[in-house]
Amino acid sequence: GENVEQHPSTLSVQEGDSAVIKCTYSDSASNYFPWYKQELGKGPQLIIDIRSNVGEKKDQRIAVTLNKTAKHFSLHITETQPEDSAVYFCAARFAGNKLTFGGGTRVLVKP
Amino acid sequence: EAGVAQSPRYKIIEKRQSVAFWCNPISGHATLYWYQQILGQGPKLLIQFQNNGVVDDSQLPKDRFSAERLKGVDSTLKIQPAKLEDSAVYLCASSSLARDRGNTGELFFGEGSRLTVL
Numbered sequence: 001g002e003n004v005e006q007h008p009s010t011l012s013v014q015e016g017d018s019a020v021i022k023c024t025y026s027d028s029a030s031n032y033f034p035w036y037k038q039e040l041g042k043g044p045q046l047i048i049d050i051r052s053n054v055g056e057k058k059d060q061r062i063a064v065t066l067n068k069t070a071k072h073f074s075l076h077i078t079e080t081q082p083e084d085s086a087v088y089f090c091a092a093r094f095a096g097n098k099l100t101f102g103g104g105t106r107v108l109v110k111p
Numbered sequence: 112e113a114g115v116a117q118s119p120r121y122k123i124i125e126k127r128q129s130v131a132f133w134c135n136p137i138s139g140h141a142t143l144y145w146y147q148q149i150l151g152q153g154p155k156l157l158i159q160f161q162n163n164g165v166v167d168d169s170q171l172p173k174d175r176f177s178a179e180r181l182k183g184v185d186s187t188l189k190i191q192p193a194k195l196e197d198s199a200v201y202l203c204a205s206s207s208l209a210r211d212r213g214n215t216g217e218l219f220f221g222e223g224s225r226l227t228v229l
Contacts, residue, residue, distance in 0.1 A: 006153070034217070043115070043202055043220030044154065089153050097142070098167055099218060101153035 002027060002094040006102030013080050014110050021105045023090035024072040032093040033066060033073045037086045038104075044089055048075070080109045113137065115221035117203050123227045129191035132224045136184070136205030142166075144218065145178055145188050146202040154202055160186065193228045200225045 003026040013019050025033075031052040036044035050057045050064045050073065057064050061080075066073040077084055090102040116135040124130050136143050142161050146154035157176065159166040163183040171178070175194070180186040190197055200223040206216045 004153075032216075036220075041222070043204070043222050044218075045220070046217050049217070093216075096159075096167055097216060098156060098159065099144075100156070101146075103153045104151075 002092075002098065002100045004090060004092050004100050004102040006090050006105060008105060009103065010106045010108070012108045012110060015080060015082060017080055019075075019077040019080055019084070019107055019109075021075045021088055021090065021107075022072060023074070023092075023102050024070075025092040025100075026071070027092070027094050028068070028071060030092040030094055033064070034091050034093075034099070035062075035064060035075050036089045036091065036101075038089065039086045047088075077107075080107075082109050082111055085109045115203055115205055115219055117201075117221035117224050119224060120222065121225050121227075123229065124193055125229050126195055127192040129189065130193060130226060131190075132188045132201050132203075132226075134186045134188070134203030134221060136186075136203070137207075137219055140205035140207050140219070141183070142206045142216075143180055143186050144204040144206075145186070146204065148200045148202055148223070150199070157188070157201075190226075193226075195228050198226055198228045 006023045034049035037047045038044040050066050061078050063076045088105045091099050118133050144159050145157045148154045157171045158168040158178045160180045163180050178188045202223045204218040204220045206218050
């Protein structure tokens with residue numbers, strides 16, 4: 001079935017350190033992997049995405065890597081700042097343009 | 112550009128009562144989604160529309176949930192009768208079908224409607 005597993009569920013880092021969140025997906029046919037950030041009381045907002053034809057993508061302090069063989073992808077945040085504190089969700093697109101989300105990672109950046 | 116609009120933001124009802132949520136997607140977006148987000152979990156797709164047709168409603172509890180998108184624009188999600196386990200945030204999202212200029216079909220979410228069932 002269509003399943004996305006995300007780890008860890010919570011992550012506490014010191015300001016300036018890096019944060020890494022990992023996800024695995026079930027369907028090898030999936031071709032699109034976005035990451036969303038959700039702040040308290042808001043809807044999720046796309047922060048970065050990657051298609052299956054590339055292995056890595058970077059946008060300033062955030063980067064995503066994809067290993068299609070192992071069916072896993074990761075989000076990397078470098079030089080973390082207090083405003084990075086939020087819940088992060090990975091997702092994978094399955095057949096029929098259906099987007100399935102992971103369970104989320106609550107990131108806390110301590111000043 | 113206006114974002115996805117949802118109302119009401121908050122609703123408290125007793126079990127067995129009914130409730131309806133409304134969503135107005137971004138102008139021109141053909142695809143509309145309703146997700147259920149239970150506290151501490153990721154969003155779970157309830158139903159996906161393309162224009163006014165249903166693409167996927169496999170996870171919609173059809174004995175109590177219904178949704179419509181009559182003119183291919185705004186949508187309503189109804190729950191009747193509500194159960195305690197329906198307490199959640201109901202998120203509406205929309206996306207464009209266009210795949211030009213590298214568009215990957217990004218989902219744009221509204222702020223959600225928080226339902227509490229007592």
